[in-house]
Amino acid sequence: MRTALVIGTGLIGTSVALALSGRGVRVHLEDRDPDAPRTAAALGAGTEEPASEPVDLAVVAVPPAFIAPTVAAAQRRGAARGYVDVGSVKSGPRQELVALGGDLASYLGTHPLSGRERSGPLAATADLFEGRPWALTPTPETDTEVLNLALELVALCRAVPVVMDAEAHDRAVALVSHAPQLVSSLLAARLEDAEESAVRLCGQGIRDVTRIAASDPGMWVDILAANPGPVADVLAEVAADLDETVRALRALQAADEAKREHGAAAVGDVLRRGNAGRVRVPGKHGAAPAVYETVAVPISDQPGELARIFAEAGRAGVNVEDVRIEHATGQQAGLVQLMVDPAAVPSLVAALRQHGWSIRP
Amino acid sequence: MRTALVIGTGLIGTSVALALSGRGVRVHLEDRDPDAPRTAAALGAGTEEPASEPVDLAVVAVPPAFIAPTVAAAQRRGAARGYVDVGSVKSGPRQELVALGGDLASYLGTHPLSGRERSGPLAATADLFEGRPWALTPTPETDTEVLNLALELVALCRAVPVVMDAEAHDRAVALVSHAPQLVSSLLAARLEDAEESAVRLCGQGIRDVTRIAASDPGMWVDILAANPGPVADVLAEVAADLDETVRALRALQAADEAKREHGAAAVGDVLRRGNAGRVRVPGKHGAAPAVYETVAVPISDQPGELARIFAEAGRAGVNVEDVRIEHATGQQAGLVQLMVDPAAVPSLVAALRQHGWSIRP
Numbered sequence: 001m002r003t004a005l006v007i008g009t010g011l012i013g014t015s016v017a018l019a020l021s022g023r024g025v026r027v028h029l030e031d032r033d034p035d036a037p038r039t040a041a042a043l044g045a046g047t048e049e050p051a052s053e054p055v056d057l058a059v060v061a062v063p064p065a066f067i068a069p070t071v072a073a074a075q076r077r078g079a080a081r082g083y084v085d086v087g088s089v090k091s092g093p094r095q096e097l098v099a100l101g102g103d104l105a106s107y108l109g110t111h112p113l114s115g116r117e118r119s120g121p122l123a124a125t126a127d128l129f130e131g132r133p134w135a136l137t138p139t140p141e142t143d144t145e146v147l148n149l150a151l152e153l154v155a156l157c158r159a160v161p162v163v164m165d166a167e168a169h170d171r172a173v174a175l176v177s178h179a180p181q182l183v184s185s186l187l188a189a190r191l192e193d194a195e196e197s198a199v200r201l202c203g204q205g206i207r208d209v210t211r212i213a214a215s216d217p218g219m220w221v222d223i224l225a226a227n228p229g230p231v232a233d234v235l236a237e238v239a240a241d242l243d244e245t246v247r248a249l250r251a252l253q254a255a256d257e258a259k260r261e262h263g264a265a266a267v268g269d270v271l272r273r274g275n276a277g278r279v280r281v282p283g284k285h286g287a288a289p290a291v292y293e294t295v296a297v298p299i300s301d302q303p304g305e306l307a308r309i310f311a312e313a314g315r316a317g318v319n320v321e322d323v324r325i326e327h328a329t330g331q332q333a334g335l336v337q338l339m340v341d342p343a344a345v346p347s348l349v350a351a352l353r354q355h356g357w358s359i360r361p
Numbered sequence: 362m363r364t365a366l367v368i369g370t371g372l373i374g375t376s377v378a379l380a381l382s383g384r385g386v387r388v389h390l391e392d393r394d395p396d397a398p399r400t401a402a403a404l405g406a407g408t409e410e411p412a413s414e415p416v417d418l419a420v421v422a423v424p425p426a427f428i429a430p431t432v433a434a435a436q437r438r439g440a441a442r443g444y445v446d447v448g449s450v451k452s453g454p455r456q457e458l459v460a461l462g463g464d465l466a467s468y469l470g471t472h473p474l475s476g477r478e479r480s481g482p483l484a485a486t487a488d489l490f491e492g493r494p495w496a497l498t499p500t501p502e503t504d505t506e507v508l509n510l511a512l513e514l515v516a517l518c519r520a521v522p523v524v525m526d527a528e529a530h531d532r533a534v535a536l537v538s539h540a541p542q543l544v545s546s547l548l549a550a551r552l553e554d555a556e557e558s559a560v561r562l563c564g565q566g567i568r569d570v571t572r573i574a575a576s577d578p579g580m581w582v583d584i585l586a587a588n589p590g591p592v593a594d595v596l597a598e599v600a601a602d603l604d605e606t607v608r609a610l611r612a613l614q615a616a617d618e619a620k621r622e623h624g625a626a627a628v629g630d631v632l633r634r635g636n637a638g639r640v641r642v643p644g645k646h647g648a649a650p651a652v653y654e655t656v657a658v659p660i661s662d663q664p665g666e667l668a669r670i671f672a673e674a675g676r677a678g679v680n681v682e683d684v685r686i687e688h689a690t691g692q693q694a695g696l697v698q699l700m701v702d703p704a705a706v707p708s709l710v711a712a713l714r715q716h717g718w719s720i721r722p
Binding site: 186188 | 474525540546548552560561562563579593596611625632634674684
């Protein structure tokens with residue numbers, strides 16, 4: 001790939017352009033807001049000048065509702081040899097492209113899972129996609145040359161290609177991203193009118209479950225509006241299980257012991273199925289869930305405490321895989337939980353103890 | 362308080378005993394498993410010898426179903442001046458104590474929110490309750506002397522007392538702990554039979570929402586069985602909102618534009634109510650949610666990298682309030698997100714840049 005055209009220079013488009021420009025591709029930038037390509041060009045993402053001949057690959061990075069008309073228009077003017085979009089849903093835009101008389105041979109729907117919560121060209125970085133999954137949804141009509149151009153794009157962005165069909169993609173993101181967003185929001189919404197003494201009892205569990213409930217409603221309405229069917233299907237299944245769970249809890253209130261036992265069994269079943277689902281969530285390295293051991297170290301809240309702990313770990317040759325700092329309510333002191341390879345626990349504990357740290361059993 | 366009796370030497374009982382013993386209280390240990398007090402005593406939690414006269418305070422740390430009979434039996438033999446339990450539900454045990462003819466003047470129901478996920482005396486620590494909320498549920502019948510003994514217990518354990526009535530307590534933990542557990546489990550359960558390509562698209566959002574779905578089903582059935590009504594009430598409200606959300610998503614699939622707009626408005630409403638609920642979750646310092654800014658630093662995965670970053674922060678006088686390490690799928694490299702006071706961002710960024718770190722915008 002020597003030349004590319006990025007249409008839509010928001011966070012994703014500008015990040016793609018930065019990655020391609022950084023690896024020697026000549027990138028032309030377009031946006032319906034004329035200021036946006038200027039900003040992106042100033043960041044080193046490419047040039048505002050139009051291409052004098054068709055580019056190798058056009059990357060359409062616009063909101064879901066505009067993908068099909070933008071691809072169709074670019075195809076009509078012969079802007080590129082191949083066309084990809086990078087939107088978060090894949091089935092609807094392709095159907096719309098067919099309805100608009102677009103060319104399915106030179107088009108491939110793709111979706112980089114960048115996981116960033118910011119937007120706009122100023123938030124863009126060349127390494128936004130490094131190591132992240134990038135879904136590709138080819139069909140039998142897709143030209144092999146276009147698929148290969150898309151794979152080259154993914155490689156230049158240092159992402160990991162995942163090939164799936166468009167409908168499977170949309171069901172997958174409904175399951176692992178869109179439905180979890182709404183479930184988190186629905187639970188957090190229960191706290192809106194809670195008594196002050198109740199929210200004082202919040203712990204780390206509810207903090208984690210409701211973290212993404214802080215997401216931007218406007219952006220999420222756009223995403224959900226482009227994938228409503230698969231999200232509704234997942235949530236309808238959650239709703240059926242939830243109704244069953246409420247019935248099981250009501251049975252636990254019964255005077256009749258057999259009913260209570262039935263309720264306890266049903267609640268236990270939900271919890272065990274949750275265990276079984278949770279182990280399928282990949283760890284941060286993308287492999288099977290990593291099994292780390294936690295070493296817990298109480299600390300005060302002085303600058304440099306964490307540095308000294310990490311320095312000890314580094315000197316002991318121990319790599320800290322993940323870390324969580326747990327502060328106690330109303331206190332400055334806290335607990336650092338270091339997640340490390342189980343084999344590294346003895347040397348880490350010995351090194352920390354030797355330098356005066358206490359370790360929680 | 363000079364003397365105490367701890368009945369039930371699991372995680373919570375042994376941790377209370379360790380805290381009291383460490384602060385000079387003579388602690389007697391009892392458990393229906395004779396080995397358990399021996400282990401606790403060996404850890405320095407107190408003595409297995411029975412007390413020769415009534416102690417100042419008896420702390421009953423047994424599963425919810427055994428609280429009332431254990432308190433009543435201890436009262437009948439005149440074991441102490443005051444009796445508290447430390448179970449995770451408060452309303453049922455008191456009602457059972459009344460039914461058993463127990464004395465409500467010398468009894469106070471309490472609940473330390475220790476947030477630990479392990480169990481047994483070997484997991485116990487004297488600082489388990491430090492800075493954590495400890496709910497106290499006095500009634501008009503409660504002796505002031507008993508309330509003061511309980512407040513002394515909370516102070517000796519370095520916890521933060523929160524006074525509320527028993528029913529409000531049970532509704533509060535249903536809202537902030539028991540219902541979130543089941544919601545997390547119900548969402549995770551959807552992943553049990555998901556396709557492998559779907560779970561490859563999991564990101565940090567679903568990882569956070571489903572973290573507590575890994576909890577122990579047996580322990581949670583006991584907790585939920587002791588508080589089924591309030592948990593069912595919260596979940597029934599979530600279920601009503603969820604049904605509404607599914608209907609809104611179905612409306613987003615409609616051909617009719619007015620229906621779609623109605624659906625988008627309803628989905629937006631859920632997301633905005635989630636925002637409003639989420640801001641009520643206290644930050645790790647227990648105050649109003651702290652507003653930190655995030656400084657993101659790409660790192661490789663070599664031992665010592667984090668140490669150097671934290672050392673720079675410490676030297677710049679910047680206190681890192683929280684940290685998250687985000688590893689890219691299938692890669693060793695990652696991104697460290699440092700959460701700091703907004704006022705500290707410029708000096709942290711300058712210090713890190715000066716020492717060769719790149720900062721993500």
